[in-house]
Amino acid sequence: MPDIRKALVIGAGPAGLAAAIQLKRKNGISCTVYEIHQEPTTLGGAIGIPSNGLRLLDRLGVYEPLFGLAANTVNTVAYSSKGIELGEIDLWYWAREKTGYGFMRVMRTDLQNMMLDAVLKEGIQIHYGKKMVSVEENDSEVIATFSDGTKDTADLLLGCDGIHSSVRTLYVDPQAEPEYSGLSAVFSFIHTSDILPTASTIRDMCGILTPDGVVGLMPCTASGDTLFWLFSYEVPVPAVDNTQDAWEERRKAEVEGFKITLLRILHDAQGEFGTLLKQVVRTTETVQFYPVSRLPLGRKWSKGRCLLLGDAAHAMQPHAGQGTSLAMEDVFLLSRLLQVHSYTLSDVFGKFDEIRRPRVEKFYKLALINGERRKRTGPWAQWFKELAFWAAIWVLRSTNLHKWGFGQGDLVYDVDDVVI
Ligand SMILES: Cc1cc2nc3c(=O)[nH]c(=O)nc-3n(C[C@H](O)[C@H](O)[C@H](O)COP(=O)(O)OP(=O)(O)OC[C@H]3O[C@@H](n4cnc5c(N)ncnc54)[C@H](O)[C@@H]3O)c2cc1C
Incomplete structure (x- = not known):
């Protein structure tokens, strides 16, 4: 098991908050979250989360409180441009029966608030208004420097800072650019x-x-x-x-x-x-x-002691409705891999890549197809x-x-x- 005691989490979106909670609880890793905005902020709107993501939100302890706030949708109804009903169907029936989780449409602010509550309960610190300007590494630690001149060091740095990730552009893969x-x-x-x-x-x-x-x-x-x-x-x-x-x-x-x-x-x-x-x-x-926008497929997700999670690694079009759920899956897999005694950090990142890439690419391509219909x-x-x-x-x-x-x-x- 790699000796990871402290992690810096860059970005307080769904991936970053989930990572901080899970790594603290399951791996005993002390996490500090750095968020660029001065206060909790979201893109706005509401997102749909299917059963694979809801199950993980439940394991994080945020599903129950969300259930009381969000819409739990059963049917999808399609209409023609003239307003004629083309049909109605329960597209989550089987998955709901199998997993016990259906499909939730939740306001982003509600999801964020519930995750922030869980983060606070774990005693995890979030520093707002922190813009990271550089990442350096030596044999034993990774060092993040922020625009206000402060620095923090840790054994692991997680880039959970979304599609325009500074961890990616400053360090992991500067050439990977979002495309409209x-x-x-x-x-x-x-x-x-x-x-x-x-x-x-x-x-x-x-x-x-x-x-x-x-x-x-x-x-x-x-x-x-x-x-x-x-x-x-x-x-x-x-x-x-x-x-x-x-x-x-x-x-x-x-x-x-x-x-x-x-x-x-x-x-x-x-x-x-x-x-x-x-x-x-x-x-x-x-x-x-x-x-x-989306990130091109096939780019790097890790370097040294740094790993990209969620949109920072694999932002895709939202037309498969999986972005948040995939970010949760990234976090849970990382937590499991960090518990494998025989793995070095490099093994963890290698295995992460091997397991996550096919699944991410599948949804990425589905989102492209669904996008064409628009x-x-x-x-x-x-x-x-x-x-x-x-x-x-x-x-x-x-x-x-x-x-x-x-x-x-x-x-x-x-x-x-x-x-x-
Ligand atoms: C229009 C639209 C609709 C969508 N609909 C859905 C949907 O229905 N279902 C679904 O699952 N997904 C949907 N998504 C995708 C979903 O929003 C993302 O996949 C998800 O938010 C990814 O979470 P994340 O934490 O990786 O990134 P983000 O949510 O982008 O969070 C990144 C965090 O990092 C912070 N940050 C950014 N830069 C820095 C920096 N330099 N330093 C520190 N912090 C930084 C940001 O402020 C933010 O708090 C949609 C996306 C869009 C654009």
């Missing part, structure tokens, strides 16, 4: 009491397929009093160039114009759902805009897409394949059962 996926999202929340009474009956994950992208509407609280909605669509790289300023201009334009854009896109959407969706858009005051389509492709959705749901329902686990094998994966 061509897809962006606008999203917001709405209280059901502010809109039509039909809103309070929304219990499912509902999505309308338009030729310009997918508009989704779903509850994200246990009572269903708050709905999360998003529009996932193609947005080209700004004409000027791919700079932060150009993207800021683009963000402003998308946020200011979201109502006009979406009401035009939803013009043909009729029926109860189409009408509701248009009212949701009209009533929403503001949205957030997020261009979706891209702009012509009338024939749209007609075909709607037909394909209708047919797929019809086949699944009439054969009960979803109840036999079709497409759900990866959701029952338990990283704690993997042979190491």
Whole structure:
């Protein structure tokens, strides 16, 4: 077992907080978390977590409190661009039966708060407003230096600092650069009491397929009093160039114009759902805009005493809904590997790579495929897409394949059962 007594965790997102909790509890490693923001912050919005991630959140002790806050969704309902229901299906049935965990849609702030509570209970310190500016190593320790001139040393440094990871760019793999996926999202929340009474009956994950992208509407609280909605669509790289300023201009334009854009896109959407969706858009005051990027596959995840976890290592498009769950799996596997007596740290990182890469790549590719379905389509492709959705749901329902686990094998994966 590598002699690891202290770890520096860079980043207080889901990966960093989970790593600090798990390594402290299961490995007796003293962890200190460094977060760049001055206070707990999230990207906003709500995320979906399937059974493989929920099981690990339960082991961390945050599932029970989240269950009382989040929406536990059973069905997915797809609509055509005209607002006609294409079908409804329980895509998590088999995985839920097998694992006891279904699918949760949770506000990011709720997830963060529950994880922060667990971190505090463990007595783990989080230092906010800390920007790491360099990483150095010698034979016995790794040293992180921060922009305020302070330093900290440890036996292990974990880069849990997301897609733009400083641990990666300063040390592990400076050449690995995020690439824009061509897809962006606008999203917001709405209280059901502010809109039509039909809103309070929304219990499912509902999505309308338009030729310009997918508009989704779903509850994200246990009572269903708050709905999360998003529009996932193609947005080209700004004409000027791919700079932060150009993207800021683009963000402003998308946020200011979201109502006009979406009401035009939803013009043909009729029926109860189409009408509701248009009212949701009209009533929403503001949205957030997020261009979706990913890291290229096949890059380095470790160097010396440093390991990247979660998005810092393998940020992918969110269209497989697995980013948070994969980050949890990374953490649990690392904790197990660090308990193997015969392993050096280099063995741990090697085995981590060997076990995690195939699984990560599988979801990465699935997210790419799912992302393609959000891209702009012509009338024939749209007609075909709607037909394909209708047919797929019809086949699944009439054969009960979803109840036999079709497409759900990866959701029952338990990283704690993997042979190491
Ligand atoms: C639009 C969108 C929708 C998504 N939907 C889903 C979904 O439905 N389900 C799902 O599972 N996943 C979803 N994801 C992906 C999910 O958000 C990520 O996979 C997950 O947050 C990864 O966690 P992380 O801790 O690795 O990184 P992050 O959540 O990015 O956390 C990184 C942390 O590090 C901090 N940090 C950054 N740089 C530094 C630095 N230099 N020094 C110190 N701290 C730093 C950040 O402030 C942050 O606190 C979505 C992503 C996007 C963009």
